[in-house]
Amino acid sequence: MDTTTATLWLQNLNALxxxxxxxxxxxxxxxxxxxxxVRLFTALSVLLGLSAFLLSQIYATWDLVVMxxxxxxxxxxxxxxxxxxxxxxxxxxxxxxxxxMNIPTSLLVALGLAIIGYxxxxxxxxxxxxAGPAGVNLPIGFAGLLIGALTASVRREAVPxxxxxxxxxxxxxxxxxxxxxxxxxxxxxxxxxxxxxxVFAVSILTRxxxxxxxxxxxxxxxxxxxxxxxxxxx
Amino acid sequence: MSIILIxxxxxxxxxxxxxxxxxxxxxxxxxxxxxxxxxxxxxxALTISRGREVVAIPGWVQLDGxxxxxxxxVTFLSVTAALFSWGYIDAxxxxxxxxxxxxxxxxxxxxxxxxxxxxxxxxxxWIAIEFTSVFSVLLVAFDNTHTxxxxxxxxxxxxxxxxxxxxxGFFVLFWAQEQAGGGHYSWDGLRAVAxxxxxxxxxxxxxxxxxxxxxKVGFVPLHTWLPDxxxxxxxxxxxxxxxxxxxxxxxxxxxxxxxxxxGSGWAIQSIGLLAAGVAxxxxxxxxxxxxxxxxSTVEHMGIIFVAAGLGGGVxxxxxxxxxxxxxxxxxxxxxxxAGAVLFVSGTREIASVRGLLRRAPAAGTALLLGGLAxxxxxxxxxxxxxxxxxxxxxxxGQYVGIGLLGLFITIxxxxxxxxxxxxxxxxxxxxxxxxxxxxxxxxPRTCQLALLVxxxxxxxxxxxxxxxxxxxxxxxxxxxxxxxxx
Numbered sequence: 001m002d003t004t005t006a007t008l009w010l011q012n013l014n015a016l017x018x019x020x021x022x023x024x025x026x027x028x029x030x031x032x033x034x035x036x037x038v039r040l041f042t043a044l045s046v047l048l049g050l051s052a053f054l055l056s057q058i059y060a061t062w063d064l065v066v067m068x069x070x071x072x073x074x075x076x077x078x079x080x081x082x083x084x085x086x087x088x089x090x091x092x093x094x095x096x097x098x099x100x101m102n103i104p105t106s107l108l109v110a111l112g113l114a115i116i117g118y119x120x121x122x123x124x125x126x127x128x129x130x131a132g133p134a135g136v137n138l139p140i141g142f143a144g145l146l147i148g149a150l151t152a153s154v155r156r157e158a159v160p161x162x163x164x165x166x167x168x169x170x171x172x173x174x175x176x177x178x179x180x181x182x183x184x185x186x187x188x189x190x191x192x193x194x195x196x197x198x199v200f201a202v203s204i205l206t207r208x209x210x211x212x213x214x215x216x217x218x219x220x221x222x223x224x225x226x227x228x229x230x231x232x233x234x
Numbered sequence: 235m236s237i238i239l240i241x242x243x244x245x246x247x248x249x250x251x252x253x254x255x256x257x258x259x260x261x262x263x264x265x266x267x268x269x270x271x272x273x274x275x276x277x278x279a280l281t282i283s284r285g286r287e288v289v290a291i292p293g294w295v296q297l298d299g300x301x302x303x304x305x306x307x308v309t310f311l312s313v314t315a316a317l318f319s320w321g322y323i324d325a326x327x328x329x330x331x332x333x334x335x336x337x338x339x340x341x342x343x344x345x346x347x348x349x350x351x352x353x354x355x356x357x358x359x360w361i362a363i364e365f366t367s368v369f370s371v372l373l374v375a376f377d378n379t380h381t382x383x384x385x386x387x388x389x390x391x392x393x394x395x396x397x398x399x400x401x402x403g404f405f406v407l408f409w410a411q412e413q414a415g416g417g418h419y420s421w422d423g424l425r426a427v428a429x430x431x432x433x434x435x436x437x438x439x440x441x442x443x444x445x446x447x448x449x450k451v452g453f454v455p456l457h458t459w460l461p462d463x464x465x466x467x468x469x470x471x472x473x474x475x476x477x478x479x480x481x482x483x484x485x486x487x488x489x490x491x492x493x494x495x496x497g498s499g500w501a502i503q504s505i506g507l508l509a510a511g512v513a514x515x516x517x518x519x520x521x522x523x524x525x526x527x528x529x530s531t532v533e534h535m536g537i538i539f540v541a542a543g544l545g546g547g548v549x550x551x552x553x554x555x556x557x558x559x560x561x562x563x564x565x566x567x568x569x570x571x572a573g574a575v576l577f578v579s580g581t582r583e584i585a586s587v588r589g590l591l592r593r594a595p596a597a598g599t600a601l602l603l604g605g606l607a608x609x610x611x612x613x614x615x616x617x618x619x620x621x622x623x624x625x626x627x628x629x630x631g632q633y634v635g636i637g638l639l640g641l642f643i644t645i646x647x648x649x650x651x652x653x654x655x656x657x658x659x660x661x662x663x664x665x666x667x668x669x670x671x672x673x674x675x676x677x678p679r680t681c682q683l684a685l686l687v688x689x690x691x692x693x694x695x696x697x698x699x700x701x702x703x704x705x706x707x708x709x710x711x712x713x714x715x716x717x718x719x720x
Contacts, residue, residue, distance in 0.1 A: 120438075124406070127413060127432045145402060149395060158387075165391065168398035176405035183408055184419070187357035191401070194361045198368050202390060205375055209383050218391075221384035224462045 007058055014054040014133050018140040021047045021174060022114065025147045028167055029106045029154070035092050037160045038080050044170050045075035052177050055133055063185040064177060067192075074192045075170065079199050083159060086203030091159060091216050100154045100219070110147045117143030137178025144171025156219025158206045169195060236274050237290050237297055240305065241348040243267040243274075244312070244341045251337035257330055260337035261320040267341065268316045271348060272309040279306050283705030293418045294355050299709030301351035303555060304485050306706070307562045308351065311478050312344040314688040315470040318570050321678025322469060322577065336376060336468075342369040343474065350482045354420045359486060360397070360404050366479055367393035367450065374467045374475075385466035388459045392449050396456070400446025403439045407490075410435035421489055421713075428493045428717050440490050444505075450483035452532045453505060453539075454512040461520075464528035465582065469573020472524065476531040477566030481558055484535060488542055488554075492716050502543030503635045507642070509536030514642040517649035522582045523575065526653050527568045530608055533646050534561045540639050541623045542714070546630045551711040553622035559707070560615035563691040564607045570685050571600035575657070577681070580673030587657040596677050598658055600685050605654035607692050609647040615695035 021044060028040050052068030084092070101109070121139040128134060148171055151164030173191075176183065210216050247267035251260035278288050282302045289296040297305065319340060327333050346365035353359050367390065375386035408419050414430035417423045428436075445456070452460040460480075464472050491502060513533035520526045538561065541554035574597035579587045591598035607614035620643060627636035695703075 123434050124438055127435055128409075141402065145398060148398070152391065152395060161391065165394045165398065168395065169401065172398050172402040172405065175402055180405045180408040180412065182412060182416075183357065183405065184355070187355065187361070190358065190361050194364050194368070198364070198390075198394065201368050201371055205371060205383070205386055205390065208375060208378060209387065212378055212383060213380060218384075218387045221380075221387060224381055224384055224388075224466075 010054050010058050011133060011136075014051055014058070015136045017047050017051045017054065018136045018174070021051070021171075022140050022143060025144045025151075025167060025171070026107065026110055028160075028164065029110050029147060029151050030103050032095050032103075034094050034157060034159050037163050038083065038092070041163045041166060041170075042076050042080050044167055045079075046072060048170050048174050049076065051137065051174060055137075055177055055181055058133055059181045061181055063183075063188070064181060066185060067177065067188045070189050070192045071173070074196050075166070078196065079166070082196075082199055083203060086207055087159065087216070088210065091157075091210070094157065100156065106150065106154050110150055113146035113150060114143040117146055134178045138175045141171045141173070141175025141178065144168070144174060147171075156217050158209065158216040158218045161218060162202055162206075166195070166199075237278060237288055237352055238295060240271045240274050240278075240309065241345050241352055243270045244345040244348065248338050248341040248345065251341055252334055254330065254334065257324065257333060260334050261316070261324070264337050264341055265313070265316040265320065268309065268312040268344065271344075272313050275302070275305050275309045278302060279706055280702055282709060283702045285705075285709060293420045293423070294358070295352055296354045297352065298421070298713055299706060299711075300485070300489070300555070300713045301354070303559070303706055303710045304351040304482065305348060307481065307559065308344070308347045308478050310691075311474055311562065311566050312347070314566060314570070314684050315344075315473050316340070317687065318473070318573065318681050318684035319468075319470040320684075321680035322573060325577070325674060325678060326468070336373070339369060339373050339376075340471070343373060343471075345369075347474065347478055347482060350485065354422070356407060356419060356421065356424070356486075357404050360401060363400075363447065363450065363483055363486065364393075364397050366482060367397070370467075370471065370475065370479065373471045374463050376468055376471070377466070379466075381462075382466040385459075385462040389463040392456075392459045396446040396449030398446070400443050403442030403446055406435055406442060407439040410439060424490075424493060425713075425717065431493070433495045436493055436495070440494060443490060444487060447483040447487055448505075451480050451487065451535050452509070453535065454509045454532065457509070457513070457532045460532060461525040461528040464531065464569075465522055465524035469569055469576065472528075472572070473566040473569035476528060476569055477562045480531055480535055481562055484538060484558075488538075488714060491542055492714060496716065499543045499545050503540050503632070506536045506539030506541075506543060507635065507638050509533065510540065510639060510642045510646075511536070514646040514649065517646050518652075520653065521584055523584050523587070523653060523657065524569070524572050524582055526584070526650065527565065527572055527604075527608070530568070530646065530650060531561075531565055533642070534565065534608075537561075537620070537623070537639065537643070540635060541626070544623070544627045544630055544632050544635060545716075546626045548708070548711045548715045550626045550630065551714040552707055553619065553626045555707050555710050555714070556619040556622055557616075559703075560619040560692075560695060563688070563695070564604070564614065564616050567600075567685070567688040567692050568604035568608050570681070570688055571597065571604040574600055574677050574681060574685065577674050577677055584653050584657055588660045589658075591658045594677075596682060596685075600689075601654060602658055603689060603692070605650050609650045610643055611647070613693075613696045615692055618696050 049068040049072035052064045056064035118139045148168030155161040244267050250263045279302045349362040371390045410431040414427040449456040510533050513529045517529045538557050578594040610616045
């Protein structure tokens with residue numbers, strides 16, 4: 001197999017990984033079990049790692065291999081483990097009954113967001129000719145970013161909400177490795193570590209909320225508005 | 235190499251403040267580290283004000299005029315906030331473990347704040363900005379009350395949502411630089427190839443970063459978390475959040491403004507005017523005096539952004555930077571004053587505080603000074619900087635922008651003073667005030683000292699500007715001025 005055919009193969013594989021990534025993002029919006037959300041997030045992180053490995057071969061840069069390893073190590077292994085250790089088992093066996101939007105509607109909105117992601121990526125891709133892995137990673141990353149924001153907005157439980165935010169970060173990365181594979185490695189690795197520290201802080205916060213308020217349904221915390229500031233001054 | 239020490243000192247203080255060596259050890263170490271950083275920063279700022287650059291690791295860790303100015307504000311506010319924390323936290327927390335926990339996080343927070351200007355590579359700056367949010371969230375939740383935890387959740391969720399969007403922006407920015415021929419990814423590197431970067435990529439990157447970091451700055455309509463977090467955190471933390479953390483994120487956005495294609499000034503102005511206008515009206519209906527100052531922060535972020543969009547080259551940017559300086563020092567003073575009022579009254583509600591000037595003269599005077607200064611009354615620092623903005627706006631013929639800005643500033647001025655007057659004058663409401671268990675009789679000495687120190691620049695910068703500060707702001711303004719056409 002000559003190099004051009006090999007690159008083409010790798011690009012097609014990368015497109016497949018990207019497609020599955022988008023599908024899993026949709027799954028994160030739709031699934032109700034907290035446990036399932038954690039599994040889907042792990043899958044997203046593994047897919048991001050796979051894309052990094054494939055791109056490292058296409059662009060011939062070892063930095064992306066390191067990045068992929070760090071990504072799978074932190075996001076697919078360490079973070080799910082941390083979240084599980086930090087929070088009581090009861091949080092994970094829960095099914096979310098109340099969501100802000102019902103699932104078919106959320107999926108429809110997610111579909112719309114995916115289309116917006118593609119539409120907005122198009123003029124940007126025109127600059128570099130639109131060919132190559134950037135043409136796959138940028139629109140899917142953009143769509144994933146928007147869908148992650150939707151996931152975080154429709155969720156009320158702390159863990160799924162937070163996983164939606166982490167999925168946003170994953171999507172930003174998926175786009176990032178496609179358009180900026182030359183980004184210095186130190187920056188990419190530090191970003192992964194930064195996310196790890198964030199997970200620490202959020203699990204402490206969630207535990208404190210669980211202890212003091214007795215729920216992890218953070219979407220129900222809505223006392224701080226100007227309207228309810230009217231409570232009598234007694 | 236001294237610039238690496240500036241964030242390293244608070245980082246060392248994190249470890250030291252965790253040692254169980256008595257109630258006074260952690261606050262003392264924190265204050266010393268903050269003072270050390272301030273001294274080092276002043277040294278570097280003096281060098282830079284003479285037109286030289288300070289470089290530790292070229293392209294990665296270095297200070298130019300704008301960064302040095304921000305670092306100066308960070309370290310000054312760290313000192314006053316550490317001083318205010320000493321008496322304030324000691325009176326509120328009995329448990330030594332909680333005190334150590336507070337100072338460890340306080341130092342982590344000031345470390346992250348100092349890291350933002352010291353780093354020169356945009357992707358690393360993103361991480362530093364992210365650190366400022368991660369390390370402050372547990373400070374927002376410090377009181378562990380229902381409302382504090384709610385504010386902290388909203389805060390971290392929105393901060394991280396913004397961060398993810400901004401991250402994509404920084405990747406696109408890197409891509410734009412690669413398309414223009416590459417070079418080292420740094421603030422200088424971006425300016426060097428600004429003319430060659432494809433405009434569509436620059437605009438896309440700017441929009442992503444504007445939305446992502448705009449959440450942290452508090453631009454309308456992304457400001458909803460701000461009054462919650464800035465009213466629930468302990469007073470010294472509020473001073474840092476409002477005084478400098480918002481400015482830190484704005485710093486990154488302002489760095490990117492000169493990269494935009496010519497003629498984008500009106501868009502920048504509109505975003506600023508929206509923030510200033512909405513905040514000015516929201517100010518009128520608050521019931522909590524800490525939320526009052528939080529909305530005033532949203533308003534001032536808008537004013538700074540309008541000033542940055544008015545044009546006028548170096549002179550125009552000078553006015554915008556002056557506003558950054560005067561807002562930071564004044565707003566931190568306001569939150570110390572609000573903390574003092576909370577300390578002696580035990581309530582955050584405007585309606586429950588009356589006759590403050592008679593009952594607690596020190597806290598009352600501070601609140602009066604803070605209210606007047608932040609509203610923009612002469613002869614304080616904010617008046618001078620707002621006056622420079624108007625002068626520049628008129629010189630540029632931007633009558634609509636300046637007219638609207640003037641209207642909003644006037645509304646905010648009356649809004650702030652209306653609420654402050656209610657609290658200062660009249661007879662005290664004894665029933666409410668005496669009942670509160672949170673109420674104390676005397677303000678601790680360290681809090682009084684912190685108020686005094688924080689008041690110095692609020693008053694002095696309104697009437698006198700040291701030569702070196704003028705030099706530093708002038709150098710910084712050249713970094714922000716639009717690039718000349720090729």
